[in-house]
Each structure stands twice: as C-alpha cells, then as structure tokens.
Amino acid sequence: MNSREKILAAVKNSQPPLMELPPVHVPPMESSLLEKFSSVLASIGGTLFVVRDFAAIGKILEERAGEFKRIVSTCPELSAVAETDIRYNAPQEFADIDLAIIRAHFGVAENAAVWVTEDLLPERALPFICEHLAVVLHRKDLVATMHEAYERIGSADYGFGVFIAGPSKTADIEQSLVLGAHGPGTMMIFLLDSGSY
Amino acid sequence: MSSNHKDHAALAGQFNKDEDRVDWHDQTLWWVRQKRDKAAHQVTDWEVLRETASGIKNNTLSRLSEYLLQFEEQAIRNGVIVHWAADAREHNEIVTTLLKKNKVDRIVKSKSMLTEECHLNDHLEQQGIEVIDTDLGERIVQLAGEPPSHIVLPCIHKKKEEIGDLFHEHLGTPEGNADPQFLTRAARLHLREKFLTRKIAITGVNFAIAETGEFVVCTNEGNADMGAHLADVHIACMGIEKIIPERRHLGVFLRLLARSATGQPITTYSSHFRSPRKGQEMHLVLVDNGRSVQLGREAFRNSLKCIRCGACMNTCPVYRKSGGHSYHTAIAGPIGAILAPNLDMKQYADLPFASTLCGSCSNVCPVKIDIHDQLYKWRQVIVQEGNAPAAKKASMQAMNWVLSHPSVYHAAGKAGRWVLKNTPFAVNNRLNPWYKQREMPEPPKESFGEWYKKNKGRSKNE
Numbered sequence: 001m002n003s004r005e006k007i008l009a010a011v012k013n014s015q016p017p018l019m020e021l022p023p024v025h026v027p028p029m030e031s032s033l034l035e036k037f038s039s040v041l042a043s044i045g046g047t048l049f050v051v052r053d054f055a056a057i058g059k060i061l062e063e064r065a066g067e068f069k070r071i072v073s074t075c076p077e078l079s080a081v082a083e084t085d086i087r088y089n090a091p092q093e094f095a096d097i098d099l100a101i102i103r104a105h106f107g108v109a110e111n112a113a114v115w116v117t118e119d120l121l122p123e124r125a126l127p128f129i130c131e132h133l134a135v136v137l138h139r140k141d142l143v144a145t146m147h148e149a150y151e152r153i154g155s156a157d158y159g160f161g162v163f164i165a166g167p168s169k170t171a172d173i174e175q176s177l178v179l180g181a182h183g184p185g186t187m188m189i190f191l192l193d194s195g196s197y
Numbered sequence: 198m199s200s201n202h203k204d205h206a207a208l209a210g211q212f213n214k215d216e217d218r219v220d221w222h223d224q225t226l227w228w229v230r231q232k233r234d235k236a237a238h239q240v241t242d243w244e245v246l247r248e249t250a251s252g253i254k255n256n257t258l259s260r261l262s263e264y265l266l267q268f269e270e271q272a273i274r275n276g277v278i279v280h281w282a283a284d285a286r287e288h289n290e291i292v293t294t295l296l297k298k299n300k301v302d303r304i305v306k307s308k309s310m311l312t313e314e315c316h317l318n319d320h321l322e323q324q325g326i327e328v329i330d331t332d333l334g335e336r337i338v339q340l341a342g343e344p345p346s347h348i349v350l351p352c353i354h355k356k357k358e359e360i361g362d363l364f365h366e367h368l369g370t371p372e373g374n375a376d377p378q379f380l381t382r383a384a385r386l387h388l389r390e391k392f393l394t395r396k397i398a399i400t401g402v403n404f405a406i407a408e409t410g411e412f413v414v415c416t417n418e419g420n421a422d423m424g425a426h427l428a429d430v431h432i433a434c435m436g437i438e439k440i441i442p443e444r445r446h447l448g449v450f451l452r453l454l455a456r457s458a459t460g461q462p463i464t465t466y467s468s469h470f471r472s473p474r475k476g477q478e479m480h481l482v483l484v485d486n487g488r489s490v491q492l493g494r495e496a497f498r499n500s501l502k503c504i505r506c507g508a509c510m511n512t513c514p515v516y517r518k519s520g521g522h523s524y525h526t527a528i529a530g531p532i533g534a535i536l537a538p539n540l541d542m543k544q545y546a547d548l549p550f551a552s553t554l555c556g557s558c559s560n561v562c563p564v565k566i567d568i569h570d571q572l573y574k575w576r577q578v579i580v581q582e583g584n585a586p587a588a589k590k591a592s593m594q595a596m597n598w599v600l601s602h603p604s605v606y607h608a609a610g611k612a613g614r615w616v617l618k619n620t621p622f623a624v625n626n627r628l629n630p631w632y633k634q635r636e637m638p639e640p641p642k643e644s645f646g647e648w649y650k651k652n653k654g655r656s657k658n659e
Contacts, residue, residue, distance in 0.1 A: 007489060
C-alpha cells in the first residue's frame with residue numbers, strides 16, 4: 001500500500017459515524033452597507049473616495065501626481081493618468097510600480113474586503129507587489145457579510161481569487177501596527193456612485 | 198526543541214526568572230484577547246457562527262476520507278499535483294525531492310505550522326538548502342535561531358530592542374535602532390529581494406475546499422502571495438484536517454478566524470488558489486502525521502477541528518505567564534497540549550498538566566473544541582499508561598495510600614498542620630514546587646473532623 005491508500009484507509013477506519021452538515025444562518029442585512037463599509041475601511045487603514053465617475057478619479061490622481069512615479073491601471077478609462085496598456089515579460093517587472101489601480105467584483109461591508117479574481121488582473125502578483133493599491137468599485141456592488149459574498153461568488157470558475165482588506169500590515173514587533181509589510185502600504189477605494197438609484 | 202529534555206514546569210521556571218518580562222508578556226497577550234472580545238461582540242450572531250463552524254467541522258471529520266478523495270479529484274482536475282505524506286519524514290522527503298528536481302537550493306516560505314511540526318527547515322538546511330521564512334515574526338525568530346513561540350504571533354516573546362540588535366547583526370541596520378516602523382521597513386527591503394529572486398515558494402494552507410479543489414491562505418503581510426505569485430513552483434503543505442466541504446463554508450470560517458486571532462474583521466489577504474498560473478507548477482502535499490490516529494481517539498478527536506487562530510493561547514493564564522517555548526512543541530498553549538501527546542505521549546506527558554483547567558480556552562475557541570476537558574482526559578490517559586512524571590506518580594501513589602486509610606489520613610493531617618506551624622522552613626523551601634512564587638498557607642488549629650467531634654453535642658438552637 002502506498003501512503004495515499006494507507007492514509008485514506010486509516011482515516012476511513014477512524015472516522016466517526018456521519019454527522020450532518022448544519023445549515024448556514026445568514027444574519028439580517030446591515031441597515032446601511034455604505035456606512036459600515038466606510039467605517040470598517042477607515043479602521044483597517046484604507047481610504048474611501050465616493051466619486052461620480054472615472055473623470056473624478058482622474059482628477060484626484062492628477063492632484064497627487066507627484067507622489068507616484070509609475071502608475072498602472074487595468075481601467076482603460078484612466079489612460080490619461082496611468083499606463084493602461086501593460087506590457088511585461090515576467091511579474092518581477094512590476095516591482096517598480098508605485099500605484100496600481102484595479103477593479104473588484106464587489107466589496108463586503110462587515111470587513112471592508114473587496115473580491116478580486118485573476119481575470120481582472122494582468123498578473124496575480126500585481127495587487128501585492130505595488131507600493132500603493134487603489135480599487136474601483138460600484139456602490140451597488142456592496143454586500144453585507146461574507147455569507148452574501150460567497151452566495152454572490154457561487155460556483156464561479158477562477159484560477160486565483162482574493163479578498164483584499166486594506167493595506168498590507170504587520171504587528172509582529174511588540175504588537176505595534178505597521179502598514180506596508182510586504183504588500184502595498186496604502187489602499188484607496190474609489191466607490192463609483194452616479195446617484196441614479 | 199525538546200533536546201534539552203526539560204519539562205514545562207522547568208522551562209516556565211526559566212521564563213519566570215525575569216518578572217518584568219513575564220508581566221509584559223502576560224499583558225500583551227491579554228490585550229490581544231481583549232481585541233478578540235471586542236470584535237466578537239460586534240457580530241450579533243457570533244455564538245450561532247461558532248456553533249455552525251463546529252458543526253461543519255464535525256461533519257468534515259465524520260466524512261473525511263470521502264472529502265479527501267473529492268478534494269484530490271478536483272485539485273488534479275484544476276492542474277494541481279497532489280502528494281500524500283504519511284508522516285513528517287515523508288513530507289520532508291517529498292519537498293526535498295521537488296527542490297532537487299528543479300535544481301533549487303534557495304527558497305522562500307510563508308507561515309506553515311505544519312512545516313514547523315515536521316521540522317522542515319532543519320531537514321532542508323541539512324541538505325544544503327537555504328530557507329527564508331518571510332513572515333516578519335517568523336523571520337525574526339529564524340534569525341535568532343529559535344522556533345516560533347506562538348502560532349499567530351511568532352515572536353511575541355521578543356522585545357523590540359532585541360529585534361533591533363538582531364537586525365543590526367544580520368541586516369546591517371544602525372545599532373540601537375528599535376523603532377518598529379523602521380525595522381519593518383528594513384525587513385521589507387531585505388525580503389523583497391528574496392521574493393524577486395527565489396524560484397520556489399512554500400506556503401501553508403488555512404482551508405482546503407473538497408467541492409472545488411481550491412485552497413485558501415490567509416496573511417496580513419502579503420508574504421504568501423508575494424512568494425507564490427513570483428515563483429515558478431508553488432508548494433503548499435497542509436494537514437489532512439484542513440479540509441472543509443464547500444466553498445460557501447468559507448463564509449463561516451473567514452468571519453471567525455481573524456476576529457478570534459487578532460480582533461481584525463478579516464485578514465488583509467484571503468487568497469484562493471485553485472490552479473497554477475500560466476507556466477507555473479503547483480504542488481499540494483497532504484500530510485497525516487498522526488492525524489488519522491487522533492481521529493480514532495474518541496476523546497481527543499475534536500482537537501482536529503482547530504483552525505489555528507491562537508485564541509486559546511492569548512486567554513490562557515498559564516501560557517501568558519510561562520511563554521510559548523515552555524511547551525517545547527511546535528504548537529504551544531492549550532491546543533498544543535492536547536495535540537502533542539498524540540504524537541508522542543511520553544515526550545509530551547507534562548503538557549496536559551500545564552493548565553489550571555479554568556476553561557477559558559474552550560470559551561473562546563471559534564470551533565468549540567472542549568479543550569480543557571481534553572486536557573483533563575489526557576491526564577487520566579497519561580497516568581493510566583504509566584507516562585506520568587516520576588514525582589507526580591510517587592505523590593499520587595502516596596496520596597492514594599493516605600486517602601484509603603482513615604487513620605493514616607487523620608495522622609497525616611495532624612502532622613501537616615504541625616509542620617506548617619512549627620517548622621515552616623520544612624515546606625517553605627525550593628524543594629517544594631508549591632512554594633515557588635507562593636507563600637504556604639497559615640495552618641488551621643484543628644481539622645474539620647476535630648472541630649465536628651468537639652461541637653456535635655451542641656444543639657442547633659444554641
């Protein structure tokens with residue numbers, strides 16, 4: 001018997017009689033998703049900008065142009081302020097990106113995480129390797145909790161997906177919180193709200 | 198780690214020599230526990246969530262062999278290469294073979310308690326392979342030549358000045374600089390170079406989904422992602438108990454994990470790896486190493502529900518005051534004390550006794566493991582199987598003799614009171630472990646038996 005068969009046989013022999021899966025209780029919706037999302041995001045070190053359209057995002061970035069040398073974006077609407085035709089040979093070439101602006105499928109109010117899958121990225125490494133990260137999200141794409149988040153993901157087919165909640169951080173040295181461990185040191189969320197609903 | 202053969206009490210005694218450090222360690226962990234409370238109280242359905250998580254894990258354990266097969270089938274379909282390791286030795290050999298096949302002798306590794314349990318780093322270093330731990334806390338203890346002292350906060354026992362000294366020696370930071378912001382920045386630069394140049398990355402696994410074959414890795418620093426997405430080969434190592442049945446169950450576990458661990462609403466990154474990226478190789482090593490045995494022990498099976506949040510350590514009065522290294526095993530604290538005896542009952546016979554059985558661990562456990570009950574049950578198994586420490590065995594036998602002979606019991610009580618009163622130096626000395634950090638009590642004048650005999654004639658109306 002090889003290890004696989006040995007392990008499976010031992011597990012089968014040891015496992016207790018069937019215990020049924022419990023139902024997953026989904027708590028009632030938060031009264032204001034935006035309020036919750038915004039306050040949690042602030043508490044985890046992120047910054048929220050509620051904007052009408054991409055032009056407004058462009059304007060905010062233009063004002064801060066001096067802070068970022070290399071800006072890349074997966075949003076063609078931002079071609080005036082960012083490199084949107086991203087060409088590269090290896091993901092290591094992203095190491096000099098100051099700001100990456102990407103899109104997310106939706107955000108989660110209870111923890112201010114945004115869900116990103118690799119089809120929204122040129123390369124999986126992008127949202128981790130950049131010095132600063134910005135995410136564009138529609139206001140209508142907010143859900144209350146992680147339960148609704150997975151309901152929304154459903155059986156989606158992705159090779160890689162990630163919930164990102166705020167900037168990369170560590171408190172390993174005497175529990176002092178430091179933003180920017182290995183990933184981005186800041187995270188901006190641009191929430192598109194056309195006010196039409 | 199156990200090479201010094203000292204038991205928990207002796208190692209805790211060493212830690213307790215520096216009283217200020219003990220107080221600081223105690224307070225730091227209690228602060229983390231309080232953050233956990235605050236986060237838990239903000240979730241209105243917290244107790245329902247714990248109950249659900251516990252139920253999902255119960256179901257998982259009851260169907261683990263089927264879920265493992267389902268997971269393997271899905272993972273292979275996704276393009277992941279699956280390996281099975283019966284024990285630590287086989288796990289280490291699988292990883293070494295993969296590195297040698299790729300002619301790689303320098304790798305990065307993110308946090309994995311399983312690889313700590315298997316002593317992978319020692320094994321690889323003996324083969325001439327350089328392993329860089331990329332979690333900041335783990336890198337710090339690695340530079341110090343120590344194991345992690347906590348599963349979530351690996352260097353919680355270290356003061357920033359000691360970390361400053363380590364960085365000065367190994368990373369060339371200015372002498373005497375102990376600013377956490379500055380030191381973290383120095384580590385970021387040091388480790389970024391490793392991420393950009395290493396061809397193989399090892400990560401741990403927090404959850405593996407039978408339904409989809411994907412696995413989830415949670416970090417705050419982003420080190421698992423930096424390693425995995427920049428490497429040509431990603432090797433993920435997991436214990437077989439990390440399986441959960443369905444993707445939607447992540448909603449339950451990700452709501453509980455970070456809140457229980459550090460009081461955060463979720464870790465910064467919850468990365469779902471389902472298939473290798475184009476041109477990348479992805480390996481997954483499924484490790485048993487005693488888990489199938491523990492699954493068969495009805496009394497201790499529940500310990501396999503653990504999601505490694507560390508809440509039981511942060512709340513434990515013994516852990517907080519004795520430090521993680523006193524447990525001389527990869528996973529310290531209350532949960533470690535019920536996992537370790539399964540691996541080696543003799544070597545870890547002391548650990549279930551390193552507890553007050555106060556039950557705080559069971560109360561904070563997000564998957565409702567009956568930790569303190571299991572500690573109590575292990576004590577019984579250990580004593581029955583003759584693995585109790587010699588001094589404890591001798592005193593238990595003496596106590597048994599005294600308690601089964603009433604005349605001896607009365608004489609012993611009298612003698613004890615006489616000793617405490619007339620020759621306190623006979624017990625107030627370093628040979629008596631009860632005298633450590635304690636004063637012996639004032640002896641009563643008489644026993645309850647003697648008092649009752651004297652007073653039983655008096656009527657209750659008196």
